[in-house]
Amino acid sequence: MRGSPRILVIGSPALGGAVSQALPRCRTTAAPSLLSGLWTIGHEEFEGVVVTLAGGRTALRALPSLRQVAPRARIIVACEPRGEPLAREALQAGADDYVLEPVVADELVAALALEYRSTAPAVPAESLPSIQEITALSDVLRSMGAGLQPTLERLAIFLRQVFQAQGVTVQVGEAAASAGAPGPPVLQEPLRRKDDTVGSISLGPRERTSYLASDAARLADYARLIETIITQIGEQARWQELAWRDDLSGLYNRRYFEMTLDNLISQAAMRRLQVTVVLFDIDDFKSYNDEYGHETGDALIREVAVLLRRCSRENDVVARYGGDEFGVILWDAEQPRVPGSQHPTDPMALAERFGAVTRQHSFQCLGPGAPGPVTISGGLACFPWDGKTRAEILRAADAALLAAKRSGKNHIRLADQAGTMQA
Amino acid sequence: MPDVRSAIHVRTGQRASAEAIDAWLTAQRIEIIPFDDVYAACVHLLQRYEDIPDLAFVGTDWLGSDELQIVSYIRETWPRTGVVVYGHTADAPRCDFLSQTLACRGGAALRELLAATPADVARRLREQLRPLVLTPAREAAPPWQHGERPPSPPIVVERPRDG
Numbered sequence A: 001m002r003g004s005p006r007i008l009v010i011g012s013p014a015l016g017g018a019v020s021q022a023l024p025r026c027r028t029t030a031a032p033s034l035l036s037g038l039w040t041i042g043h044e045e046f047e048g049v050v051v052t053l054a055g056g057r058t059a060l061r062a063l064p065s066l067r068q069v070a071p072r073a074r075i076i077v078a079c080e081p082r083g084e085p086l087a088r089e090a091l092q093a094g095a096d097d098y099v100l101e102p103v104v105a106d107e108l109v110a111a112l113a114l115e116y117r118s119t120a121p122a123v124p125a126e127s128l129p130s131i132q133e134i135t136a137l138s139d140v141l142r143s144m145g146a147g148l149q150p151t152l153e154r155l156a157i158f159l160r161q162v163f164q165a166q167g168v169t170v171q172v173g174e175a176a177a178s179a180g181a182p183g184p185p186v187l188q189e190p191l192r193r194k195d196d197t198v199g200s201i202s203l204g205p206r207e208r209t210s211y212l213a214s215d216a217a218r219l220a221d222y223a224r225l226i227e228t229i230i231t232q233i234g235e236q237a238r239w240q241e242l243a244w245r246d247d248l249s250g251l252y253n254r255r256y257f258e259m260t261l262d263n264l265i266s267q268a269a270m271r272r273l274q275v276t277v278v279l280f281d282i283d284d285f286k287s288y289n290d291e292y293g294h295e296t297g298d299a300l301i302r303e304v305a306v307l308l309r310r311c312s313r314e315n316d317v318v319a320r321y322g323g324d325e326f327g328v329i330l331w332d333a334e335q336p337r338v339p340g341s342q343h344p345t346d347p348m349a350l351a352e353r354f355g356a357v358t359r360q361h362s363f364q365c366l367g368p369g370a371p372g373p374v375t376i377s378g379g380l381a382c383f384p385w386d387g388k389t390r391a392e393i394l395r396a397a398d399a400a401l402l403a404a405k406r407s408g409k410n411h412i413r414l415a416d417q418a419g420t421m422q423a
Numbered sequence B: 001m002p003d004v005r006s007a008i009h010v011r012t013g014q015r016a017s018a019e020a021i022d023a024w025l026t027a028q029r030i031e032i033i034p035f036d037d038v039y040a041a042c043v044h045l046l047q048r049y050e051d052i053p054d055l056a057f058v059g060t061d062w063l064g065s066d067e068l069q070i071v072s073y074i075r076e077t078w079p080r081t082g083v084v085v086y087g088h089t090a091d092a093p094r095c096d097f098l099s100q101t102l103a104c105r106g107g108a109a110l111r112e113l114l115a116a117t118p119a120d121v122a123r124r125l126r127e128q129l130r131p132l133v134l135t136p137a138r139e140a141a142p143p144w145q146h147g148e149r150p151p152s153p154p155i156v157v158e159r160p161r162d163g
Helices: A013-022 A034-042 A057-067 A081-093 A103-110 A125-146 A149-163 A215-245 A253-270 A285-292 A294-311 A347-360 A390-406 B015-027 B040-047 B063-076 B094-098 B107-115 B118-132
Strands: A004-008 A027-031 A050-051 A074-079 A098-101 A167-172 A175-180 A187-193 A196-203 A277-283 A319-322 A325-330 A376-383 A412-414 B006-009 B031-035 B055-059 B082-087 B102-107 B157-160
Touching: A004 A013, A004 A034, A013 A027, A013 A050, A013 A103, A027 A034, A034 A050, A034 A057, A034 B040, A034 B063, A050 A057, A050 A103, A057 A074, A057 A081, A057 A253, A057 A319, A057 B040, A074 A081, A074 A103, A081 A125, A081 A149, A081 B031, A098 A103, A125 A149, A125 A215, A149 A167, A149 A175, A149 A196, A149 A215, A187 A215, A196 A215, A215 A253, A215 B118, A253 A277, A253 A319, A253 A325, A253 A390, A277 A285, A277 A294, A277 A347, A277 A390, A285 A294, A294 A319, A294 A325, A294 A347, A325 A347, A347 A376, A347 A412, A376 A390, A390 A412, A412 B063, B006 B015, B006 B040, B015 B055, B015 B082, B031 B040, B040 B063, B055 B063, B055 B118, B063 B082, B082 B107, B082 B118, B102 B118
Parallel strands: A004 A027, A004 A050, A050 A074, A074 A098, A376 A412, B006 B031, B006 B055, B055 B082, B082 B102, B102 B157
Antiparallel strands: A167 A175, A167 A196, A187 A196, A277 A325, A277 A376, A319 A325
């Protein structure tokens, strides 16, 4: 490259500033959005492009277009560590490499394949192989947060490089991942947890030579390390699940509900799906607490939660949103059900079904002397028509719920941009 | 009557609306250059700017606010091409290009558009363009100072939201 390399940064001003600071010998230009970045790179030449993945999967859609317009530019993506699975998808979509935020000068230079190097001291040549292994293993450990399958995939790639095998398979329980062309195993090592075998590592033939006894010993060492990694992932998943659950009802909690809604909106925008949010609450719940006591009130919430779970479909997200308030996210993740199925697929029909089931249910916690049916009121809002962000949709659903409460309760209302009107 | 031979269509509105527009153009034997997202459309603007379409359609239902910029880029690339922006909540494009763009909000407005012919739509939009086109004899002053009418206000066909 002649002169100072020109780098386009597509993302937040913070990312642009960080890249600019990390690469003082480059001329950095910032673009606030994918589309404006694409437009910019179509009019000016850049040696490198840094694209943020903070906006989710939309960046994956733009990558092929960036590549078309700038075939010679080095295109890398930047993401937070938890976004690493998406960064790997970006490599499939046309990115050349990725870096994790906060960005580091050496990583940027390497990822952008810039000709100059930072002033960090060089690593002694004789220690490079083991440092590379450690660095590669660090990358694998950083992917642990993404879950078991992505970690197994990275482990398979890592082990294939370390042992120079034609193929590697790592299997834990029902999960498995392979790298290269596994074929019949030549060297195999079980993964053990105490006295139980929980999985295995299988190496296919080596590219040029045979395995030695030292390779088998090294594989056994890695097996022990990998079993520890797998156990940690399991622990993380259990703690994560606890953090997302509401203790009283067993449903997901508000934090999980809002996080999932954010993710689904992002996917829905990419795949043009409808996402529907229904917020319910139990009519006159305070009177049940006052009449029967808080313990009965809690039992009532638990029974309503069971009914909601029973009425909802596998992919629906049902959460306890607040005191006596529940939230359901309905999204079209799959084709209509089995032909002839009577299960409703229309969001409004599903929401009304919740109400009907609740009305008809005989609540054990209230006993035979209950004053009447337990009813729920609800507000329903859809992405993208009632809002394009989580906040907008929840606001619309909440307004519809309030309107339902004020106009007689015991029914579901649709949100509308001009106000609320009953369906 | 202007001859409409080709149109680009950024199919980022509701599917039913996009299909209705495609059928309307096809019935008039107008070549459609379709794009499933604004990025593919942008590549076309950058690499095929010499292929000037007579009309451009942009659906806005599935666009983020930063993606609406595509309308500006279409205008910048092809100043004389009429642009129709449609959607359930179609926002008018920015003021710079307001007078050269037709915004259809809601299904009823779209049906009203499709009741006309593409040639009619192109003519209405070009009539808005005429005052903004300078001829050599009028380069010194805005055209409307020479006795012509000022630019027509933007055509915004607005209807209540469909039930």
